[in-house]
Structures are given as C-alpha cells and as structure tokens.
Amino acid sequence: DQQVKQNSPSLSVQEGRISILNCDYTNSMFDYFLWYKKYPAEGPTFLISISSIKDKNEDGRFTVFLNKSAKHLSLHIVPSQPGDSAVYFCAATGNYGGATNKLIFGTGTLLAVQP
Amino acid sequence: DTGVSQNPRHKITKRGQNVTFRCDPISEHNRLYWYRQTLGQGPEFLTYFQNEAQLEKSRLLSDRFSAERPKGSFSTLEIQRTEQGDSAMYLCASSLGVGPYNEQFFGPGTRLTVL
Numbered sequence: 001d002q003q004v005k006q007n008s009p010s011l012s013v014q015e016g017r018i019s020i021l022n023c024d025y026t027n028s029m030f031d032y033f034l035w036y037k038k039y040p041a042e043g044p045t046f047l048i049s050i051s052s053i054k055d056k057n058e059d060g061r062f063t064v065f066l067n068k069s070a071k072h073l074s075l076h077i078v079p080s081q082p083g084d085s086a087v088y089f090c091a092a093t094g095n096y097g098g099a100t101n102k103l104i105f106g107t108g109t110l111l112a113v114q115p
Numbered sequence: 116d117t118g119v120s121q122n123p124r125h126k127i128t129k130r131g132q133n134v135t136f137r138c139d140p141i142s143e144h145n146r147l148y149w150y151r152q153t154l155g156q157g158p159e160f161l162t163y164f165q166n167e168a169q170l171e172k173s174r175l176l177s178d179r180f181s182a183e184r185p186k187g188s189f190s191t192l193e194i195q196r197t198e199q200g201d202s203a204m205y206l207c208a209s210s211l212g213v214g215p216y217n218e219q220f221f222g223p224g225t226r227l228t229v230l
Contacts, residue, residue, distance in 0.1 A: 105157030
C-alpha cells in the first residue's frame, strides 16, 4: 500500500522555467510533509517542509503548496537551474503511533533541467 | 564535516555471510533512523532510536537484522546470513527531537551487494 505517491517518474524543463513536482498521499494522519533532493551516490538532502496547518511555504526559489482536501502537495522551483537536476522525493509523517517522525517516502521524480 | 557519516560506503558480500554497517549521527542529535532504499523506490523505514533506546522496528526488519545504538551515540546495523534480496542502499538519518517535527539529516548511505 503506497501511502505517498509520485506519479511522474521524470520531468524535463528548460533552464529558467518553472518546475512543478507533484505528490499525493492517502493517510489522513499525515500532518507534516517534506521534500528531499537526492544526487547519485549521495544521501537525500532536506529541501523544504510544510505543516498541515499551512497551505504554502516558501524558501527562496522553492515553494511547497499543500491542498489537504485533495491530499495533494506540490513543489515549485522558479527559476529552474541545471544544478537542480536530481531525484526529488516527497515524504510525509504524523503522530500516528509508534515512532514520531518516521518518514514515508514516495518513489521519487527525476528532474532534468536543460541548459 | 559535521554531517551524518556512514561506513563502509560500499560492501560486496557472498550470500550467507554476515555484514555490519556503522552510522555516526550529527553530534547531539538524539534521534537516529535506519532506512533501506531499493532501485526505483523511495527510502523505507527500518528502525528508530531515541538516544540508546530502540523504540520501533519495521516489519521489514526480519530476525536476521539487528541494530544497536550503545550510549546513544553511533549506531550499527547487522545483517546475518545475507540473502540476495538484502541488496540495497542502507541509509542512516539523525534529527534533534526538541519539537513536534524535525528534519532528518541523511548520511551518504552504504550500498550492499549480495552475490
């Protein structure tokens, strides 16, 4: 049962344009969401997060939007740069018993930014 | 470098052998997580320590797997009688649990190949 889904395995955009990466979740207990970026042969690197009490969080070129009713979040990168080319993972967590902060990850989206 | 470190970075072993991985978290981080990532998938939670106490283990962690975190500092993950299905990237993450949710910082991972 895939509780966090990233339905686009890959995305290609031109440098300077907007990149939009999407993520859907099914577990209503999730109340905190994170995006991680991963380069080959490295561990995931934290990018940006959002609590369920917000619908938007912005950090420089990165903005995450959360639509709780649709159980959907998206990551916007503007403007996209070649160095943004990486695999992006959406992750979710919640205080649903057991370990708090246990992250549930999607399968990732490979972003390629073309110069 | 004060990030999360993992050793070894790569391990090739024959089926049936035992292997042990080490994770050194960011100093003063009290929470430590192990995840496993297979090709085309996002990281999957294996186990969680708060200080030296192992508070949760995933169903993915069979009896052949054991993890320790003596004195609440570094952690080891041992796999006994390895199987080809154990081939994966093993990721360690740490966080400072002083609030409801805190970003987890990942190490570079240990890639295990079981022949």
